Amino acid sequence: MAPGPHSTAEPAAGGNGIRPFRVLAVADSDSYLKFACATLESLGEGWEREVLLVRSPILPTLEQIQAATAGTFLAGKAPRVIAASGLKSALAGADVVLAAATGPVVEEIFTQASRMPHRPALLSALPGVAFPATRKALNYRALGDAFITHSHAECRAFSDLADAMGLPQRILVSRLPFLASPGRPEPQQVPLRSVVFAPQAKVPVERDQRVAILQALAALARRRPELSVRVKLRAWAGEPQTHLEQYPFDQLWSDLVAARAVAGHELQFCTGPMSAQLTPAAAMVTVSSTAALEALDAGLPVLILDDFGLSEEMLNKVFDGSGLVGNLEDMVAGRFRHPDHRWLRDNYFHVQSAPLDGLLLNFAERARAGKLATDPDRLAAVQRRKMRSKLRTVLPSPALNLVRRLRNARRLPA
Known part of the structure; x- marks a missing residue:
């Protein structure tokens, strides 16, 4: 098995003629791929599910892909690998996009999707323990409709931070998908080997x-x-x-x-x-x-x-x-x-009162009905930040210092 161009979308049968909701997860590394596969596995077969990998320096190896997909609907299959330039076409037709990727990739996914006239619901998450809650993590995900945390403690921390940053996105709570115990796990009492x-x-x-x-x-x-x-x-x-x-x-x-x-x-x-x-x-x-x-x-x-x-x-x-x-x-x-x-x-072992499937269903219905809009001011702010970040990487230091001096001069009162 190797990453390849063929589709790994899993269509769900619908006897009523209504196309099932399509959820697309986009990952870029081994840990995010594991999270994406396990999350979509937890949704069940009522969804049309697909996981993509974005080509990057941290693209997982064959062995890592096999480990990440084990026990899920993608076991033994190769996730489709796309270049970042192919994101726009890959996102087309999705009702829900789960950006299960590192911050800069999530930002690019959300930016591309936000420009679509009939955009999907945009959700993201970190693939494990998410403490400490950081502004950097939420800044990259500022265009999202919701951010998924994995415990009540995480939810409080990210909710407080999102409020302080003025971000309107919802902070959801859903147990990590690879934790199978329904509530509090029972300790094993066997000799250590x-x-x-x-x-x-x-x-x-x-x-x-x-x-x-x-x-x-x-x-x-x-x-x-x-x-x-x-x-x-x-x-x-x-x-x-x-x-x-x-x-x-x-x-x-x-x-x-x-x-x-x-x-x-x-x-x-x-x-x-x-x-x-x-x-x-x-x-x-x-x-x-x-x-x-x-x-x-x-x-x-x-x-x-x-x-x-x-x-x-x-x-x-x-x-x-x-x-x-x-x-x-x-x-x-x-x-x-x-x-x-x-x-x-x-911390992570709460009883899940609202299954993730139901939470995503609400977003999918709103997306298909065209009820999700993008705040143009927020999109413009993200694009400005991306441009500043790009300039920091391509401009020589003297030119970068000149840009900063000019920008600071414009801020001074006349």
Whole structure:
């Protein structure tokens, strides 16, 4: 299976002659592709569903596509890959567009769609834990009709931020589509046989911090030889992923082996679907990863490492109060935890009172009836911001400084 030009749209049969609503998800990386496929899978067959990939430097590899589509209606199929220049024609005929992509790509999708005379509903989301809520994330998505959050806590944070920014879009709440438990997951009580470490590309930042994690994992493997200790990678060193990883863990491990700091047999490195690693006898450890939520969903014990901080900078502040936080010493000792029930309710494991299917149906009906309009002032503001961003990348520094001085001079009172 390889990315190709053929269609992966899935038509839904309609006996009443009415064309089913069409939802199009556009992704650009492995994590967003996983989210897009799982989200459309959760809608069921009453929709005409399609997932596209936009060609970019972070376009997922064949192996990453197979992992991202596993267990969904796209399993074994190749998502259609288009250039950014083909977005306008790709969006035609969609009732709902889910922009499951990085910020600049979402902005381009929404800009193209907003110029259409009969535009689709425009929704976006982040593919996992979305804390902290940032202006940058919402600025890129300013033309959207709705932004999907994944917990009540996220909804409050993004709603407050959207209000402060004057953005009219709705902030929705929908559980992450790959969390299957109907409410609070029940802890598994089985002897531990494996420990899975889920890296995060952005944190921790320093090389020494990452090496410390690997050495602690190796120490756990030596202390508990009956355990299989694995590092589940999103990508091998050098492969694309949503965020740049300066110090890939597999490369660091090779360096440690070459330096004879470790024997080399202590750890296993693997890729593929995370679900394949979350067996009943496993435990999960991470600094900050949505994989921790998948492990909790399976009833597995989890450890969130705070050796490098429990903060927004470490992308793990959301786990404060979860009962899951510990350090590398806890990991080596095998002290993994189950979550606090109160934390679960507010963070990702709420009971979904309004299914996403119903929320999207309302937007689809309004789009097909031509009741969705674009604010021309907001579209113009987005286009100006895009132009400023483009100028910053193409103009030499002296010219850019001149533009800034002229712009500032125009703002001065006469």
